[in-house]
Each structure stands twice: as C-alpha cells, then as structure tokens.
Amino acid sequence: MAQIKVEALDKSFGTFHAVRSASFTVEDGQFLCLLGPSGCGKTTTLRMIAGLELPTAGTIRLGGEDVTMNRASARDIAFVFQLFALYPHMNVRRNIGFPLKCEGVSAAEIDRRVVEAARILRISDLLDRPVSGLAGGDRQRVALGRAIVRKTKCFLMDEPLGALDTEMREAMIRELRALHDRLGATTVYVTHDQLEAMAMADIIAVMNNGVVEQVASPRDIYDRPASLFVADFIGSPPMNFLPFHAALAAGAQSVALGDRDVAIPAAREAVAESDLVLGVRPEHVRFSDRGTVRGEVYGAEYLGTTQIVTVTTRYGALKARTPANLAFRTGETVGLDFRPDTLSLFHKASGRAIRTALHEGGVHG
Amino acid sequence: MAEVEIRAVSKSFKSRAHAATLAVSELSLTIANGEFVALLGPTGAGKTTTLRLVAGLETPDLGSIRIDGRDVTGDAPADRDVAFVFQQYSLYPHLTVFENMAFALRAPTRRVPEAEIRAKVEQVARLLHIETKLQNKATQLSGGQMQRVAIGRALVRSPSIYLMDEPLSSLDAKLRGEMRLELKRIQTDLGATILYVTHDQTEAMTMASRIGVIEAGRLLQIGTPREIYENPVNAHVAARLGQPSINLLPADVFAGAPHGAKTIGARTEHLAIARGGGDVSATVTRIEHLGDQSYLHLDLGGQPVVTLSDPEAALGAGDVVSLRLNNPLFFDATGRRLAA
Numbered sequence: 001m002a003q004i005k006v007e008a009l010d011k012s013f014g015t016f017h018a019v020r021s022a023s024f025t026v027e028d029g030q031f032l033c034l035l036g037p038s039g040c041g042k043t044t045t046l047r048m049i050a051g052l053e054l055p056t057a058g059t060i061r062l063g064g065e066d067v068t069m070n071r072a073s074a075r076d077i078a079f080v081f082q083l084f085a086l087y088p089h090m091n092v093r094r095n096i097g098f099p100l101k102c103e104g105v106s107a108a109e110i111d112r113r114v115v116e117a118a119r120i121l122r123i124s125d126l127l128d129r130p131v132s133g134l135a136g137g138d139r140q141r142v143a144l145g146r147a148i149v150r151k152t153k154c155f156l157m158d159e160p161l162g163a164l165d166t167e168m169r170e171a172m173i174r175e176l177r178a179l180h181d182r183l184g185a186t187t188v189y190v191t192h193d194q195l196e197a198m199a200m201a202d203i204i205a206v207m208n209n210g211v212v213e214q215v216a217s218p219r220d221i222y223d224r225p226a227s228l229f230v231a232d233f234i235g236s237p238p239m240n241f242l243p244f245h246a247a248l249a250a251g252a253q254s255v256a257l258g259d260r261d262v263a264i265p266a267a268r269e270a271v272a273e274s275d276l277v278l279g280v281r282p283e284h285v286r287f288s289d290r291g292t293v294r295g296e297v298y299g300a301e302y303l304g305t306t307q308i309v310t311v312t313t314r315y316g317a318l319k320a321r322t323p324a325n326l327a328f329r330t331g332e333t334v335g336l337d338f339r340p341d342t343l344s345l346f347h348k349a350s351g352r353a354i355r356t357a358l359h360e361g362g363v364h365g
Numbered sequence: 366m367a368e369v370e371i372r373a374v375s376k377s378f379k380s381r382a383h384a385a386t387l388a389v390s391e392l393s394l395t396i397a398n399g400e401f402v403a404l405l406g407p408t409g410a411g412k413t414t415t416l417r418l419v420a421g422l423e424t425p426d427l428g429s430i431r432i433d434g435r436d437v438t439g440d441a442p443a444d445r446d447v448a449f450v451f452q453q454y455s456l457y458p459h460l461t462v463f464e465n466m467a468f469a470l471r472a473p474t475r476r477v478p479e480a481e482i483r484a485k486v487e488q489v490a491r492l493l494h495i496e497t498k499l500q501n502k503a504t505q506l507s508g509g510q511m512q513r514v515a516i517g518r519a520l521v522r523s524p525s526i527y528l529m530d531e532p533l534s535s536l537d538a539k540l541r542g543e544m545r546l547e548l549k550r551i552q553t554d555l556g557a558t559i560l561y562v563t564h565d566q567t568e569a570m571t572m573a574s575r576i577g578v579i580e581a582g583r584l585l586q587i588g589t590p591r592e593i594y595e596n597p598v599n600a601h602v603a604a605r606l607g608q609p610s611i612n613l614l615p616a617d618v619f620a621g622a623p624h625g626a627k628t629i630g631a632r633t634e635h636l637a638i639a640r641g642g643g644d645v646s647a648t649v650t651r652i653e654h655l656g657d658q659s660y661l662h663l664d665l666g667g668q669p670v671v672t673l674s675d676p677e678a679a680l681g682a683g684d685v686v687s688l689r690l691n692n693p694l695f696f697d698a699t700g701r702r703l704a705a
Contacts, residue, residue, distance in 0.1 A: 321657060
C-alpha cells in the first residue's frame with residue numbers, strides 16, 4: 001500500500017487548461033474523493049495519476065517514487081471505470097481472473113485469488129454465471145472484483161456508481177466503504193455526487209474549473225467551506241447566500257443586514273467596504289416571530305423526519321430545514337433567525353471565505 | 366383536466382426465450398381531477414408500463430381505462446387527450462424554443478389560432494422561467510432548460526391528464542431540487558392532474574398529493590406521503606420511504622413486541638439513543654458526517670442499525686450506546702403490518 005502525492009499538476013489540451021496546479025496528498029490507506037461538476041478536471045487528474053494522460057507540468061509520487069513519466073502498466077494501480085466494460089462472452093469467474101491471466105499468473109493462483117475476491121464481494125454464488133444476465137449492482141461488483149484480484153497498492157475509481165439507480169447506489173456506497181475498511185488500499189475516487197463523497201471519503205478535494213478549491217475532511221468542507229463555490233456545491237439543499245455591502249473590522253462580531261444586526265463568528269481579518277455574502281446552512285435557519293429576515297412561505301417539501309421550507313425574502317429564496325411536524329401555509333409571513341456560531345462570510349468578487357472564529361475549529365467541540 | 370380511472374388493468378409481455386412476464390397485475394387506481402399522483406417503485410416494477418397504458422401506447426390484456434367517465438381503452442393515443450413528458454427530452458433541434466413549445470398546438474387537427482398559440486406559449490414560458498430563451502435554438506440550452514422546454518411543450522396544451530415518466534432524472538442534483546419545487550408550484554397554480562412515475566422517494570414525497578407504491582406490477586399501497594411514511598401496510602412499503610432506510614430487526618431483540626410479530630421496523634424517530642450500556646446495547650461502528658445530519662452506524666448483536674444523530678453528539682467508533690424503542694412498527698412473518 002502507498003501514499004499518493006500530487007504536486008502542482010498541470011494539464012493543457014491545446015489552448016484548454018484542464019487542470020491548474022493541483023496539489024494534494026492521499027496518505028497510505030486513505031480514501032480521497034475528487035469532487036466537482038462535469039468538466040472541472042477531476043477525471044483528467046485521475047487519468048494522470050493512472051498514467052493514462054501525461055501531465056503538462058508537475059509531479060506524481062506513488063509511495064515516494066516519482067512515477068510522473070511511467071507508463072500505466074508500470075504503476076502499481078487498478079482502475080475502475082464508470083462504464084464497467086465486462087467481457088460479455090466470459091462468465092464471472094473468467095472476467096475477474098482476466099487481469100491475472102494477462103500478467104501470466106498460474107491457473108491455480110488465479111483460481112485462489114478469484115475465489116477470495118468473490119468472497120470479499122459476496123458474489124461467490126455467481127462465479128459460474130454469464131455476466132450478461134447480471135443486475136447492475138452485481139455487474140459493478142464483478143468490475144470491482146477485477147480490480148481487487150490484482151492486490152495493487154491503490155485503487156483509482158471514476159464514478160463507478162454513476163450508472164446505477166438511486167437505491168442500488170446507496171447500498172453500494174456503504175458496501176464500497178466497508179470494502180475499503182477491509183482492504184485498506186489507498187483510494188482516489190472521482191464523483192460529481194456530493195452525497196457519495198460525504199458518505200465515503202476520509203478527505204475530499206473539491207475541484208472547479210481545473211482548480212482544487214479545498215482539500216479537507218467531509219465535515220470541514222461542510223462546516224467551513226473555503227469558497228462560495230464549495231459552499232454552494234456541498235449540501236442538499238445547498239447553503240443560503242445573503243448578499244450585503246459593508247466593511248468589516250478585525251474582531252467584529254456582527255454585520256448589518258438591512259437595518260438589523262446579525263451576530264457572526266468574530267472576524268479574524270479586516271475587510272474594506274465591498275460586496276460580501278453571508279452564508280447560512282438550511283438547518284441553521286430558525287423560525288421566529290421577531291426574526292431578522294422576514295419573508296413569505298413559498299412552499300414546504302415533506303421528507304419524513306424533516307421538511308424543507310422555502311421562504312421568499314428580499315435576499316432571494318431562503319431554505320430552512322425544520323422538523324416535519326411544524327405546519328406552514330403557502331403565502332404565510334414568517335420571520336427567520338440564523339444560528340450565529342455557524343455562519344460563513346465570503347468576498348463576493350473572489351468567492352474566497354473571510355477568516356473568522358469559525359475557522360478555529362470547535363463548532364462541534 | 367379530468368378524473369382518470371384505471372380499473373383492474375393487467376398487461377404481460379412475451380419475450381423470445383422466456384414465458385410471458387406480467388408487467389402490471391390487476392392494478393386499480395383513480396386519479397382525481399387536480400391531483401398529483403406519483404407511482405414509486407424500483408426499475409422493472411411496472412410504473413412506466415402503467416403510464417403507457419393510460420397514454421394508449423400499450424393496450425391492456427384485461428381491465429379498462431376511463432378518462433372523465435368515458436371508456437378510452439380502445440382509443441388511439443391521439444384520441445385520449447393526454448400529454449406525455451418523457452425522461453429523455455426529445456426536442457426538435459432545428460426549431461427554436463418557441464416553435465418547439467408551439468408544435469403540438471399547431472397540429473392540423475387542433476386548429477388553434479396563432480394569437481392564442483403565442484399567448485399560451487408565452488404564459489407557460491414565464492411559469493418555467495424560460496421566457497427570455499424563446500427565440501434560442503433548442504440545442505443552445507443547458508440540460509435543465511431543455512427539460513423545462515419539454516415540460517413546457519406538455520403544459521401549453523390543456524389535456525385531461527399529464528403523464529410524466531421520470532422527467533427530472535436526467536438533471537443534476539441541484540437542478541432537480543429546484544425543479545421539484547417549481548413543478549409542484551405550477552401544478553397547484555394550474556390545478557393540473559398529473560400521473561408521475563419515479564424511483565426517487567424524495568420526488569414522490571415532496572411533490573405528490575398521493576403516492577402509489579408499486580412492486581412487481583402490483584399496487585401495494587396508495588396514500589398521502591405522510592400516510593405512507595407513518596403508516597405503511599407492510600415492511601416492503603416501509604422500506605421504500607425514509608432516509609436512512611427503516612431498520613428491520615428481529616422481534617426478539619427488544620422486549621414488548623406484540624404476539625405474532627416477527628420483525629420490528631424502527632425508523633430514526635422510533636429510536637432513542639443514550640451514551641453507555643442499558644437493557645439493549647449496541648456498539649458504534651462508523652459515523653458518516655453528511656453535513657446537516659450524521660448517520661450513526663451501530664452493531665446490535667450482529668444486526669446493523671443505521672440512525673440519525675445530532676452532528677454535535679460526540680460519539681465515535683467503538684463507543685457503546687443503549688437503545689430504547691419509541692412506538693416502532695411491527696410486522697408479522699409475511700411482512701404484513703401488525704397493530705402495536
């Protein structure tokens with residue numbers, strides 16, 4: 001097993017700059033998700049780690065060794081693709097064993113490792129079935145089996161669950177993470193689905209327009225987003241943004257929103273008068289008759305345990321997550337308050353988060 | 366808009382190698398005028414076949430379809446006055462957004478005056494927030510805008526019923542969230558009757574007036590989202606709704622199960638958790654911080670249990686907690702719900 005270290009990685013395709021100075025480290029045995037919208041450069045980054053693309057600049061180290069210019073076959077990695085290309089004319093056993101056969105492993109050894117992989121993936125009873133009749137989840141397990149028989153130092157996965165329906169995907173998320181906990185292989189996993197990343201990763205690297213905007217634990221990414229983009233991309237529904245115009249002194253503990261003061265985590269940097277954005281997560285919005293922001297209920301979405309209430313305000317539509325037993329009428333006027341210690345502040349122009357007491361840890365003790 | 370009634374409809378398909386498969390089995394369902402009914406079920410449950418039977422794209426083997434009291438079972442799709450929105454928005458790429466939306470109204474059999482077409486398209490475009498895109502070519506739009514046009518093409522007509530087959534599933538998560546709210550709002554404003562097919566429980570829960578849970582061609586239960594969530598008729602329906610999924614545990618894990626109970630169904634709100642051991646103790650195996658909430662994975666004597674925990678509860682893997690039940694659901698050996 002091995003550490004993966006990516007330093008100042010750049011990739012251009014002609015005039016298109018796909019990846020800009022990407023740096024991150026995946027420690028031995030860690031599970032890192034590269035997360036971002038389509039076209040953000042996450043798959044290109046993964047393909048460079050695999051050796052399927054050569055970087056324009058930068059280095060890639062695998063277990064300390066510089067492999068930047070090594071061919072894919074000379075890197076000790078296994079790749080799982082989104083479209084699991086199984087060989088349709090082979091049964092499950094031969095599909096899983098195929099990579100070993102290509103490496104010239106003895107038949108007895110192939111058999112032993114295929115049986116072991118099948119046991120780990122709980123598909124032992126499918127080994128002699130043709131792959132054509134398998135359900136989506138089982139096909140994906142076979143594709144994973146082909147990766148794990150090789151006992152490589154690391155796994156690279158490109159949206160391996162993207163083709164499955166919601167229910168199967170949720171089951172596979174838990175299964176993949178449990179598999180990772182058993183095997184402990186260093187893993188880089190590409191996805192555009194923030195829930196997959198939040199549920200599985202030890203570390204998330206959020207990418208946008210070829211740039212890695214933040215590398216942190218799922219909890220830090222959620223609680224302390226480094227940019228407007230990250231705050232908006234993570235969370236369902238995403239963070240609410242309230243634009244305002246003000247200057248901020250270092251140490252300030254409130255900002256003026258319209259004619260009301262809103263308490264914030266103490267500012268740790270001074271900001272000249274400019275367009276700023278206050279960010280509040282839906283679960284930190286509270287209903288209160290004397291609330292700071294007033295608005296009209298636009299709709300409520302029942303989710304069982306909780307509901308999402310959308311309120312039209314002068315700052316745009318704000319969403320609040322509340323218990324499902326509170327009743328709201330469409331058109332009703334309500335007041336909203338925000339939980340002070342969890343609020344984020346951003347520069348509107350650059351999108352960068354403003355440093356506050358929030359960044360000194362301790363929101364969750 | 367009109368009431369649509371599906372009466373004891375069955376439909377099977379023959380395939381080359383296999384015996385006929387029963388796609389829809391004695392399904393009965395009435396969609397009231399102005400109602401939004403969602404059919405929820407996994408791939409292959411028979412949801413899309415039901416929709417196609419109402420549309421007239423398939424003919425039932427048995428049973429009948431009535432629209433506004435009239436038996437339309439033998440009618441061609443064009444004579445049924447229904448509008449269909451497909452998962453794949455097949456827009457005409459060479460036409461503008463306006464022309465795409467006006468297309469159905471310009472059919473020779475309809476003879477809608479041009480001024481009326483214009484007024485209708487503009488009104489619907491405003492509802493869908495695409496009024497500034499009317500002169501764009503359909504191919505110059507983003508995925509979300511294209512799907513709005515596809516929905517708009519149906520909305521310009523005033524059919525008896527809108528039939529929608531997973532219309533949001535090709536959109537990304539964020540857009541899907543926005544469109545859910547919009548579609549519900551538009552349906553309420555127009556008083557539209559909608560039969561909507563989805564495998565996404567969030568879509569069904571947030572938009573539908575009533576949800577029909579369908580499995581292997583049969584309608585298992587029909588009711589409001591709250592009825593289905595709080596009062597499921599069997600373990601299968603209970604497992605369709607709720608995130609995290611309901612925990613189905615052997616009845617003897619906790620004391621006090623009623624006679625004949627084989628399984629306890631415990632949702633997050635049915636489980637009280639306290640630090641330290643108790644009558645029933647479990648070990649924390651993993652905590653997933655999903656942001657607004659955390660999934661607490663527990664090992665209860667070899668049974669996995671998943672429940673929500675406060676993100677601020679300082680629990681970690683290896684910690685021992687005690688579990689108490691609070692009005693859970695009970696099911697018998699066949700999965701049927703038992704009174705507590």
